[in-house]
Amino acid sequence: MKGYIIHDLAEPDDAPSDDLPPRGWGMVLVSPPFERNYKEWVKRSDAKKMVMDCPGESDVKAMCVWMRRHQPVREQAEYWKVVKGQMDEVGPIPRYIFDERKYDNWVQRCHKTVDEATSSVILQCIGLGRGGSWDLMKVLYWLARVVRVRGKAGGSEFFSNLPVSAHLGNKTLFKSANLMQQVDFNFLISGLTDYLISENFGRCTVFAFLNGSFVSAIERRLRELRPSPQLQSHRCALAVYSRERSTRHHVLPPLEHFSERIDVDHWVLYVTEVENFPLVDGFFFVKTKPMTLVGLRMATAGEHHTTASTVRQFTEYLAAYFNGWEESSRPLSWEMIYVQHADSTPMNDWQRCDVVSSDNVSDDEKQKIAAFWNEKVRQYQVSISSREVPRRV
Structure with a gap:
């Protein structure tokens, strides 16, 4: 063997010459997985196919x-x-x-x-x-x-x-x-769920809630965070209504591109395109009495406290997106689910709503929001790894 030729097929619809490799030479053909680039050459040369990762x-x-x-x-x-x-x-x-x-x-x-x-x-x-x-x-x-x-x-x-x-x-x-189409997007997410989890994929991880296997794994591991151990425990709506789950999603655009309010729909996963959307990465509503809003937050740190102004900003977005929000939100029950990767520092304590200086919220309203958060909002934490969700390839 005189040596090896390394032939890089960088583009689609590329192919090596029929004359390669010359007699007495070996050859390594590097190509993206466009089979028509190399199929005939592999067959002609009796070559072995190998998979090579990108560099880390x-x-x-x-x-x-x-x-x-x-x-x-x-x-x-x-x-x-x-x-x-x-x-x-x-x-x-x-x-x-x-x-x-x-x-x-x-x-x-x-x-x-x-x-x-x-x-x-x-x-x-x-x-x-x-x-x-x-x-x-x-x-x-x-x-x-x-x-x-x-x-x-x-x-x-x-x-x-x-x-x-x-x-x-x-x-x-x-x-x-x-x-x-919804069925195609759900199929896409079912294949990507373990990747979204393992890579800590930010707010896009909430799309994993369209995957039944992921939701089932979440339900079994939900752990309630309580401001005081004396308070009575409360099961998360996601676990209580485990036979129901979000199979549809709705992407909410930035308000400058949003023209007409929509009706609240139950078990629809709402995800927003707004960068740095306040409080949550996604949310859905559960048909209970009163109706329950379940906020989803992907968290990496061991704590994820919020502020009264952030909660106020979130409710302002909801009022802008949904019809009759002021009326329907009065008897609303709130739950927050903090989803963490198994390798992250686990969140063990109640996540506070702090009162801080803000130009757009009065002191009186900030106190009311903080009181509502501390008295009415139920919190849950779950740690999960990609190993706990069936992988589909």
Whole structure:
């Protein structure tokens, strides 16, 4: 053997020459999972297919250290900060994160892919969370990365398509939530649930509440947080009405793009596109007497206290979104569920509603809101890992 050729097929609809490899040479063909790129060559060459992960963060950091090894430590740190920011945006793809010009072009193309996606294009994202060639899902070329998965049989392996980065993943999920049919979006979430949990995927993790397996795992682990152990315990509505759950979602746009109030619908998962939405990441209503609002908050820290002005801001959003909110909210029962990854510091104590200085809420109203929170809001905490939710590929 004279040596090996490494042939990189970076683009879709690319293919190696029929003359490769020359006699006496071996060849490694590197390609995204576009089968038509390599299917004939693999057959002709009797090649073995292997799955290779993208480099991890520690791998990329080591590359940065090596490339800037002759520079001062401060400059090395600044270079890593730039590369890390670009990796957070487009994923750990060396050909783009180490070249500023290529990065600029690529990140624009990725965002344009999501921004201009039609219903038929975004439907290709149904392959996220599952294996499968990209031949019929070309949109994954800009939005996905391949992750190697070991099979149960000895030595077997396959790959799963996951969002290339949390940033693009969030954007893709919200676009899918707006454009996909409900059954298709639920199918997408069923494949991505363990990823949303394991990666601490921020507010998009609330979409996991559309997955029955996830909700079942949550119900069994709910733990009530009480301001005083003397107070009577209270079962969470999610556990009491375990046979019912959210199977539909509704994405609430920013108020500047919202024209007409909607009616409150029970067991609909409401998620908002508003950045830094106050108090919750999502919520739903349960048909009880009185009606129950269940707020969902993804939490990583061991405490997640709020303020009276934050609660007030949340209720102002609800009044702007829903018909007759002032009337229907009077007898409303409130519950908060804090969902944490199993590796996070567990939240063990009651989460306070503090009274702090605020220009938009009077002192009297702040005291009333804090009293309502402390007396009427039920709180629950649950820690969960992806291992506790059945994985579908």
